[in-house]
Amino acid sequence: MxxxxxxxxxxxxxxxxxxxxxxxxxxxxxxxxxxxxxxxxxxxxxxxxxxxxxxCTYDTYFANDEAEKSFCVAGKEITAKLLAETLHSLPDEKREAVLLL
The missing domain is CATH 1.20.5 (Single alpha-helices involved in coiled-coils or other helix-helix interfaces)
Known part of the structure; x- marks a missing residue:
C-alpha cells in the first residue's frame, strides 16, 4: 500500500x-x-x-583625608587651588581647549 x-x-x-x-x-x-x-x-x-x-554601600574614598591633594610636575607642587586659579586666568578659547583634553 x-x-x-x-x-x-x-x-x-x-x-x-x-x-x-x-x-x-x-x-x-x-x-x-x-x-x-x-x-x-x-x-x-x-x-x-x-x-x-x-x-546598599556607602563610598568613603577620601573621608579620612584632611590634607589638600597635590601632585608634583617638574619639581613644582601643584594643588587644586593653584590649578583652578591658573585655569581661570586663561583666555576662554584656551580654557575650553584645555578642559576638552
Missing part, C-alpha cells in the same frame, strides 16, 4: 500545524518563566528599610 503523494495544500497545512504547535509551546514556556521570575523578584519599593540597607 503506497501512500498517495501529498498535494501542496496538505503539505502547507501540515507545516502550518507544526508552526502553530511550536509557537504555542514557546508561549507556554515564556509564561512559565515569567511566573517563576515574578515569584522570586521583589520590587525595591516593597523592601523594608532594613532590607534596603543590606543592599
Amino acid at each position: 503506497n501512500e498517495p503523494i501529498r498535494t501542496q495544500w496538505e503539505i502547507r497545512c501540515a507545516f502550518n500545524a507544526c508552526c502553530k504547535r511550536s509557537l504555542m509551546n514557546e508561549k507556554l514556556v515564556a509564561y512559565r518563566d515569567m511566573k517563576r521570575r515574578q515569584l522570586r523578584e521583589v520590587s525595591f519599593s516593597d523592601l523594608t528599610q532594613q532590607e534596603e540597607d543590606q543592599l
Whole structure:
C-alpha cells in the first residue's frame, strides 16, 4: 500500500500545524518563566528599610583625608587651588581647549 503523494495544500497545512504547535509551546514556556521570575523578584519599593540597607554601600574614598591633594610636575607642587586659579586666568578659547583634553 503506497501512500498517495501529498498535494501542496496538505503539505502547507501540515507545516502550518507544526508552526502553530511550536509557537504555542514557546508561549507556554515564556509564561512559565515569567511566573517563576515574578515569584522570586521583589520590587525595591516593597523592601523594608532594613532590607534596603543590606543592599546598599556607602563610598568613603577620601573621608579620612584632611590634607589638600597635590601632585608634583617638574619639581613644582601643584594643588587644586593653584590649578583652578591658573585655569581661570586663561583666555576662554584656551580654557575650553584645555578642559576638552
